[in-house]
Amino acid sequence: MKIVAIGGGAAGLYFAILMKRADPRHQVTVIERNGPDDTFGFGVVFSDATLDNFLEADPITHTEITQAFAHWDNIDVHYQGEILTSRGHGFSGLGRQKLLSILQRRARSLGVTFAFSTEVTDPSVWSGADLVVAADGVNSWVRSHFAAQFEPQIDWRPNRFVWLGTTFPFPAFTFIFKATDIGLWRVHAYRYEEHSSTFILETTEETWRRAGLDVASEDETVAFTEKLFARELGGHPVLKNRSLWRSFPTVQNARWHHDNVVLLGDAAHTAHFSIGSGTKLAMEDSIALARALGEHRDLGTALIAYEAERRPQVQTLQRAAQTSLEWFEQTERYHGRLEPPQFAFSLLTRSLRLSHENLKARDAPFVATVDRWFAGQASRQSGVRVPATPPPMFTPFRLRECVLPNRVVVSPMCQYSAEDGTPGDWHLDHLGSRAVGGAGLVMTEMTDVSRDARISPGCTGMYKPEHVVAWKRIVDFVHGGSPARIGLQLAHAGRKGSTRKLWEGIDEPLKAGNWPIVSASAVPYFPHSQVPREMDRSDMDRVRDDFVRAAGMAVQAGFDLLELHVAHGYLLASFLSPLTNRRTDGYGGSLAQRLRFPLEVFEAVRAVWPAARPISVRLSATDWKDGGLEPAEAVEVARALRARGCDVIDVSAGQTVPDQRPVYGRLFQTPFSDRIRHEADIPTMTVGAIASYADVNSILAAGRADLCVLARAHLYDPYWTHHAAREQGIDLPWPDQYTAVRAFTPRRD
Numbered sequence: 232m233k234i235v236a237i238g239g240g241a242a243g244l245y246f247a248i249l250m251k252r253a254d255p256r257h258q259v260t261v262i263e264r265n266g267p268d269d270t271f272g273f274g275v276v277f278s279d280a281t282l283d284n285f286l287e288a289d290p291i292t293h294t295e296i297t298q299a300f301a302h303w304d305n306i307d308v309h310y311q312g313e314i315l316t317s318r319g320h321g322f323s324g325l326g327r328q329k330l331l332s333i334l335q336r337r338a339r340s341l342g343v344t345f346a347f348s349t350e351v352t353d354p355s356v357w358s359g360a361d362l363v364v365a366a367d368g369v370n371s372w373v374r375s376h377f378a379a380q381f382e383p384q385i386d387w388r389p390n391r392f393v394w395l396g397t398t399f400p401f402p403a404f405t406f407i408f409k410a411t412d413i414g415l416w417r418v419h420a421y422r423y424e425e426h427s428s429t430f431i432l433e434t435t436e437e438t439w440r441r442a443g444l445d446v447a448s449e450d451e452t453v454a455f456t457e458k459l460f461a462r463e464l465g466g467h468p469v470l471k472n473r474s475l476w477r478s479f480p481t482v483q484n485a486r487w488h489h490d491n492v493v494l495l496g497d498a499a500h501t502a503h504f505s506i507g508s509g510t511k512l513a514m515e516d517s518i519a520l521a522r523a524l525g526e527h528r529d530l531g532t533a534l535i536a537y538e539a540e541r542r543p544q545v546q547t548l549q550r551a552a553q554t555s556l557e558w559f560e561q562t563e564r565y566h567g568r569l570e571p572p573q574f575a576f577s578l579l580t581r582s583l584r585l586s587h588e589n590l591k592a593r594d595a596p597f598v599a600t601v602d603r604w605f606a607g608q609a610s611r612q613s614g615v616r617v618p619a620t621p622p623p624m625f626t627p628f629r630l631r632e633c634v635l636p637n638r639v640v641v642s643p644m645c646q647y648s649a650e651d652g653t654p655g656d657w658h659l660d661h662l663g664s665r666a667v668g669g670a671g672l673v674m675t676e677m678t679d680v681s682r683d684a685r686i687s688p689g690c691t692g693m694y695k696p697e698h699v700v701a702w703k704r705i706v707d708f709v710h711g712g713s714p715a716r717i718g719l720q721l722a723h724a725g726r727k728g729s730t731r732k733l734w735e736g737i738d739e740p741l742k743a744g745n746w747p748i749v750s751a752s753a754v755p756y757f758p759h760s761q762v763p764r765e766m767d768r769s770d771m772d773r774v775r776d777d778f779v780r781a782a783g784m785a786v787q788a789g790f791d792l793l794e795l796h797v798a799h800g801y802l803l804a805s806f807l808s809p810l811t812n813r814r815t816d817g818y819g820g821s822l823a824q825r826l827r828f829p830l831e832v833f834e835a836v837r838a839v840w841p842a843a844r845p846i847s848v849r850l851s852a853t854d855w856k857d858g859g860l861e862p863a864e865a866v867e868v869a870r871a872l873r874a875r876g877c878d879v880i881d882v883s884a885g886q887t888v889p890d891q892r893p894v895y896g897r898l899f900q901t902p903f904s905d906r907i908r909h910e911a912d913i914p915t916m917t918v919g920a921i922a923s924y925a926d927v928n929s930i931l932a933a934g935r936a937d938l939c940v941l942a943r944a945h946l947y948d949p950y951w952t953h954h955a956a957r958e959q960g961i962d963l964p965w966p967d968q969y970t971a972v973r974a975f976t977p978r979r980d
């Protein structure tokens with residue numbers, strides 16, 4: 232096979248080696264615009280987990296690379312005058328120049344041909360080649376040339392960074408956070424040779440400009456950095472090597488191959504330097520492409536197989552890189568607000584690849600420090616003494632006079648099993664068993680403030696005297712049979728009302744027996760849905776009074792907490808979202824006007840709900856659609872609610888319009904909770920794809936929420952909290968009736 236690789240970086244060189252190794256008859260040429268010894272940047276870092284692949288692919292380069300490694304286990308976090316150390320991580324670094332020299336030498340010894348100092352600007356250079364490998368890096372010329380075929384998407388991130396070096400031998404992978412009067416600076420530094428370290432300086436664009444670095448020469452950048460970090464560098468110099476300020480591009484491509492041209496490494500995809508995986512990804516691409524070419528005789532089939540193998544792995548890493556880079560873009564949110572143990576924990580768990588549980592496996596003392604700090608906070612916040620040091624999920628949380636025994640919440644879940652709004656035995660069992668199952672707070676399903684406020688004929692309500700009696704039976708059971716508290720979610724379905732049960736067609740209009748519906752504007756949910764009537768002022772008065780009456784009934788029923796449902800496109804949320812609120816009167820238009828009616832209802836309810844009991848509000852923090860409500864506005868909404876006595880925001884997302892474009896994934900809504908909690912300065916609950924106790928502990932310890940809300944996990948396992956306690960060695964009290972379970976060891980095999 233005649234192969235031309237454009238670019239002699241890690242991807243191009245390693246691929247050339249693997250192809251010659253697989254079959255010396257391949258003719259492989261690497262064309263590189265730089266000379267063999269010119270390289271830019273300093274060191275690269277690999278995690279220990281990366282290296283096994285390389286041993287298998289080519290033991291000779293593996294040996295040379297690992298012999299050149301500087302190895303370290305610790306991560307140091309410099310924060311507010313302290314250095315926090317977390318151990319047991321396992322990283323290795325080496326100079327980029329050294330890596331390329333090893334690869335070049337090995338490639339030469341296998342017979343790879345090189346054309347150095349040759350910049351490719353024309354496809355004629357590869358005429359006659361069977362395969363063209365575009366390994367020409369992040370600004371790939373080949374990718375641009377075939378942009379119509381590869382359809383690249385390049386997301387230029389807002390922060391600025393510069394890749395510098397220093398002779399200071401950092402003893403650990405080091406993050407430095409330094410606040411100055413012009414802004415906050417982040418440093419990612421690690422040693423890659425005995426007396427050489429990479430030193431990446433990063434900040435926001437505003438701080439960068441304020442410091443005058445947008446017009447600084449390389450020497451001025453070096454002088455600025457040396458002065459700012461003189462203490463951390465112990466007098467060592469900062470080194471430059473084409474150290475230009477840049478912003479990071481996250482590169483993705485719709486397709487990775489076209490005819491006989493294939494993208495490899497940074498040309499195909501990038502992953503932010505804060506997760507240190509760009510070189511690993513590039514080399515793993517080379518392994519996968521060489522293997523696919525060995526396994527498939529037909530080139531087209533091989534290229535499809537390569538992309539099919541690599542794309543999902545790259546996407547997983549890019550997702551982690553995205554949450555990591557966002558953390559560094561938003562560090563101002565945490566800096567100075569979070570105390571040192573929580574700040575360090577938030578940093579270490581930022582990309583979700585490390586959790587409370589696996590961090591404990593790496594460094595139990597570090598996690599014990601975080602847990603001790605967390606338990607101390609919880610003890611002060613709740614006024615309840617926390618014995619020993621439980622994992623964060625088993626600490627109490629106070630909302631006014633209501634103290635939750637732990638941080639796990641059963642999410643509101645419609646059961647569609649009520650008769651004219653009256654909850655029955657099903658609800659008693661559903662809510663009762665989840666309270667007995669150990670959760671700290673059990674929320675009722677969306678319970679409607681009038682008959683015509685229901686989603687479906689099977690929804691629960693709080694609009695007639697029988698409802699108080701039926702709900703009180705459930706509340707009394709929960710209080711009598713468990714330490715859990717119970718909250719009522721109050722709502723009006725708005726334009727999503729008069730629809731079917733979940734399993735008969737969610738949000739679909741009833742086939743028969745429809746009732747008239749109202750909303751902020753006369754906009755149907757689906758084109759074939761019933762058109763709601765736009766509410767006038769008398770409708771607003773009636774609905775507000777229905778909420779007030781229902782809140783009064785909730786007091787009689789003995790609920791501990793009230794939640795107003797201002798999410799998922801139901802009536803109150805329909806006022807908030809510009810997609811569903813097209814009003815031209817004082818209740819539409821600006822956010823302040825869209826907020827008027829929901830706030831009016833909130834204030835009226837707060838006035839009748841006892842001062843000792845808390846109110847939460849469930850919000851959709853984004854509509855997941857252009858032109859809809861955005862997270863920044865959700866922060867404003869949360870601030871307005873807090874000012875009116877809201878105690879906690881239950882942060883959800885979406886379900887406002889059917890053509891939303893949600894980005895699902897593990898803990899996919901938690902970033903909104905994190906933002907609202909810190910920017911609006913109000914406690915939050917987070918919900919959405921939370922399934923493991925490790926994630927619950929991580930969210931809490933990192934300060935991304937105060938409570939974790941689980942829906943489907945609780946349908947699957949009503950005893951979720953008890954089971955999580957058992958697995959973590961926590962002795963959660965069982966009801967007397969179940970005392971015998973203490974002497975039982977569960978087995979599933």
Ligand SMILES: Cc1cc2nc3c(=O)[nH]c(=O)nc-3n(C[C@H](O)[C@H](O)[C@H](O)COP(=O)(O)OP(=O)(O)OC[C@H]3O[C@@H](n4cnc5c(N)ncnc54)[C@H](O)[C@@H]3O)c2cc1C
Pocket residue numbers: 237238239240241242243262263264265274275276277349350351352366367368369371372393394431495496497498504507508509510511512513
């Ligand atoms: C600040 C920073 C820090 C990083 N830190 C790390 C880290 O710690 N660990 C890690 O694994 N990764 C790190 N990376 C990423 C890493 O450098 C890249 O992901 C990796 O180098 C990708 O390898 P590649 O071969 O695809 O591209 P490159 O290494 O960029 O190689 C591409 C090559 O193609 C050549 N070329 C480009 N255009 C042409 C042309 N038209 N004609 C001929 N030749 C051309 C270039 O000169 C270059 O040599 C970091 C990146 C940055 C920006």
Ligand SMILES: Cc1cc2nc3c(=O)[nH]c(=O)nc-3n(C[C@H](O)[C@H](O)[C@H](O)COP(=O)(O)O)c2cc1C
Pocket residue numbers: 642643644645646675676677720733796798799849883918919920921940941942943944
């Ligand atoms: C069967 C079912 C019914 C639901 N009913 C409600 C509801 O009444 N009120 C509400 O705010 N959310 C409701 N939701 C959404 C959940 O409360 C939760 O936000 C969502 O399922 C995401 O959490 P999870 O990933 O833990 O399931 C419901 C979800 C399910 C699965």
